[in-house]
Amino acid sequence: MTGRYHETDPMSDVISDDYRMLQMISRFGITLGFGDQTVAETCTKAGVNTATFLTVVNFLTDTNHAHINEMVERIDLPTLLRYLENSHTYFIEYRLPAIRRRLIQAIDMRSQIAMLIIKFYDEYVAEVTRHMQFENAHVHPYVSALLQGHMGQQRISEITGQHEGSHTSIDRSLTELKNIIIKYYPSDQNAALLSDVLMDIYMMEEDFLNHCHMEDTLFTQCVRLLEEEVATSARSPEEEMPLEEGGNTGASKKEQEETLSEREREVIRLVAMGLSNKEIADRMFIAVNTVMTHRRNISRKLDIHAAAGLTIYAIVNGIINVEDVKL
Numbered sequence: 001m002t003g004r005y006h007e008t009d010p011m012s013d014v015i016s017d018d019y020r021m022l023q024m025i026s027r028f029g030i031t032l033g034f035g036d037q038t039v040a041e042t043c044t045k046a047g048v049n050t051a052t053f054l055t056v057v058n059f060l061t062d063t064n065h066a067h068i069n070e071m072v073e074r075i076d077l078p079t080l081l082r083y084l085e086n087s088h089t090y091f092i093e094y095r096l097p098a099i100r101r102r103l104i105q106a107i108d109m110r111s112q113i114a115m116l117i118i119k120f121y122d123e124y125v126a127e128v129t130r131h132m133q134f135e136n137a138h139v140h141p142y143v144s145a146l147l148q149g150h151m152g153q154q155r156i157s158e159i160t161g162q163h164e165g166s167h168t169s170i171d172r173s174l175t176e177l178k179n180i181i182i183k184y185y186p187s188d189q190n191a192a193l194l195s196d197v198l199m200d201i202y203m204m205e206e207d208f209l210n211h212c213h214m215e216d217t218l219f220t221q222c223v224r225l226l227e228e229e230v231a232t233s234a235r236s237p238e239e240e241m242p243l244e245e246g247g248n249t250g251a252s253k254k255e256q257e258e259t260l261s262e263r264e265r266e267v268i269r270l271v272a273m274g275l276s277n278k279e280i281a282d283r284m285f286i287a288v289n290t291v292m293t294h295r296r297n298i299s300r301k302l303d304i305h306a307a308a309g310l311t312i313y314a315i316v317n318g319i320i321n322v323e324d325v326k327l
């Protein structure tokens with residue numbers, strides 16, 4: 001088998017080489033205390049498909065995925081499906097709430113900016129949760145049915161295309177949050193605590209990106225193969241499957257902050273006051289489409305998209321008085 005780890009390697013090596021594999025192992029339902037057992041022995045004892053376990057470990061520890069097609073062939077899809085579901089549970093029920101608790105400890109909740117940071121974080125959590133719940137409710141049941149030989153109306157690429165928040169947009173939200181904390185939050189008292197939370201956020205981001213990358217490549221390719229098998233066995237006409245999607249490569253290049261026009265500053269001020277696009281249009285005597293164009297240009301210039309982020313920017317840059325902000 002290609003890859004860094006093999007069946008006969010001691011399981012403890014996997015963790016001592018890369019501590020991040022601790023999370024991966026627990027998502028497979030493997031507990032610590034495996035002594036000198038090999039990877040194969042530990043997996044067999046835990047009832048985990050060894051080839052899938054090794055493929056995931058090698059996928060995560062070696063970023064050069066030159067052998068992705070070989071990897072896909074070794075995957076036992078039900079095992080990978082359980083792994084992804086456990087990852088969702090981990091993010092939603094443990095990781096995201098734990099970071100929120102630590103964030104509250106690290107920032108001064110009496111300050112308006114701190115409250116906006118929490119609001120921003122909560123919006124991010126809601127976006128991730130909606131995304132993962134969609135996968136639990138639509139993508140995974142589709143694959144389970146496919147494993148039973150039932151082909152639905154839509155293919156995996158069409159189902160994942162209906163996602164409310166894409167992997168790229170979720171990651172962009174987290175990047176914005178990190179930037180807002182780094183650039184605008186004055187960490188005078190709890191600087192060490194805040195740096196710790198930021199480290200946690202960076203680690204969670206890496207974990208989340210790995211999860212997304214696995215879904216976009218390993219998982220999706222496995223499902224496409226299965227779709228072809230099911231379609232062939234059902235003797236349905238052969239369909240051309242779409243080529244690999246662009247993934248994260250379409251992410252726009254960050255541009256330097258440009259100067260805001262007076263109209264754009266006014267739009268930011270009204271957004272911070274909690275007005276809708278329609279209300280802003282009425283207030284400024286312009287069309288809603290024009291407001292949307294202003295908002296797109298503002299987001300491009302500042303690299304801030306969420307209303308909570310724009311509000312923080314408006315306070316910090318004196319565009320609005322704190323008392324006029326709508327929380």
Ligand SMILES: [Fe+2]
Nearest residue numbers: 084132135215
């Ligand atoms: Fe997912």
Ligand SMILES: [Fe+2]
Nearest residue numbers: 131135212215
């Ligand atoms: Fe996803």
